Amino acid sequence: MKIFVNDRLVANRARLGKIAAGVGMASLFVGLIVSLVYPTTAYFYISLACLLFGIVASSVGMIHMKRWVRQPRADQVIDRGLKGFDDRYRLYHYKLPAPHVLLAPSGLYVLTALLQDGVIHYEGGKWRRDFSARRLLGFMAEEGLGRPFEEADGEVRSLQKHLEKNELADGVEIENALVFVHPKAQLEIQDPPRPVLAPKDLKRVIRGGDRKMPADRYRRLLELFEGEAGSE
Numbered sequence: 047m048k049i050f051v052n053d054r055l056v057a058n059r060a061r062l063g064k065i066a067a068g069v070g071m072a073s074l075f076v077g078l079i080v081s082l083v084y085p086t087t088a089y090f091y092i093s094l095a096c097l098l099f100g101i102v103a104s105s106v107g108m109i110h111m112k113r114w115v116r117q118p119r120a121d122q123v124i125d126r127g128l129k130g131f132d133d134r135y136r137l138y139h140y141k142l143p144a145p146h147v148l149l150a151p152s153g154l155y156v157l158t159a160l161l162q163d164g165v166i167h168y169e170g171g172k173w174r175r176d177f178s179a180r181r182l183l184g185f186m187a188e189e190g191l192g193r194p195f196e197e198a199d200g201e202v203r204s205l206q207k208h209l210e211k212n213e214l215a216d217g218v219e220i221e222n223a224l225v226f227v228h229p230k231a232q233l234e235i236q237d238p239p240r241p242v243l244a245p246k247d248l249k250r251v252i253r254g255g256d257r258k259m260p261a262d263r264y265r266r267l268l269e270l271f272e273g274e275a276g277s278e
Contacts, residue, residue, distance in 0.1 A: 047131040050275040051121055052140035056114055063110025070104030073097075109189060113161065120159035121146065123227040127245030128252070135252075136268065141275045143204035146225075149267055152257040155221045156205055157248070158198040162191050163228040169236045195239065198222050212270055217263060223251055 077096030080089050113119070118126070121139035124146055128137060136149045146157040165176040175191045202220050209215040223241040225248065226233060235242045241251050 047128060047135040047137060048133050049125055049137045050139065050141050055140045056119070056121075059110055060114040063107050063114055065107070066103050067107025067111060070100045070102070070107050073100030073103060075100075112189075118227075120161065120227045123245050124157055124159065124225060124248070127225070127248040130249070131252075136271065138271060138275055142271065143208045144201040147205060147271070148252065149264070149271060150252055151259060151264065152252060153221050153259050154205075154218055154267060155223065155252065156198070156201050158194070158201055158222065158224045160191075160194055160224060160226045160231075161189060161228055162226065163230040165232045165234060166191070166226065167234045168238055168242060169234075194224050194242075198224055198240075209267075214266055214270060217260075218267070223248070 073096045077093045077100055080096060081093040084093075124139075125137065128135065128148070131150075134151050138147045138149075139145065141147075144156045146159055148155040148157060162175060167174040167176075173191055173194065199222075202222050205220055206215060209218055221240075223243060224238075225243060225245055227245060231244065233242065233244060241247075243251060
């Protein structure tokens with residue numbers, strides 16, 4: 047399998063996370079000092095502004111660091127889940143309109159990476175995540191579960207529009223799978239409308255069935271993606 051990663055984007059996002067986290071912590075420290083040294087009404091709003099800005103900046107920084115600094119990153123986990131495929135399989139991270147795109151002989155896939163841990167439930171069309179004390183303690187770096195299928199739909203639409211722009215959308219069906227990449231994610235999933243899985247199950251989904259993309263369509267998509275993957 048050939049893997050393409052936008053290393054420049056990863057480095058920039060990691061740098062942004064470190065800067066935001068550092069600035070946020072500094073702002074929290076300044077706000078605390080001001081409130082202790084100048085406990086007057088005149089300085090109260092300065093202290094409050096520093097504290098509020100510090101909380102926001104620290105949260106943004108820690109979330110970015112969780113995504114882009116802490117290893118293994120989402121792209122690295124997906125790589126491991128698909129390890130062993132031959133060079134007909136091309137995996138593009140942060141190079142295309144969707145973050146993680148796999149071009150395979152069986153079809154075109156958008157792999158939506160989700161970073162949440164803990165016990166995650168899907169039943170009756172609703173998502174739920176069990177409460178844990180660790181999540182409470184790490185609230186500043188915590189990303190809510192949100193609406194995973196809507197997030198995935200947005201990624202698929204972005205790639206679809208890109209194919210339409212390049213006149214390659216006809217006859218191309220984009221498959222989608224949601225991948226919970228955190229090693230401590232425990233999935234309790236019932237009747238999802240599309241695959242929701244752990245990285246270790248990725249190869250089974252990609253290999254499953256008798257799907258096969260026409261050779262000409264595969265070649266045209268490969269030419270488009272390879273050209274875009276060569277530049278950052």
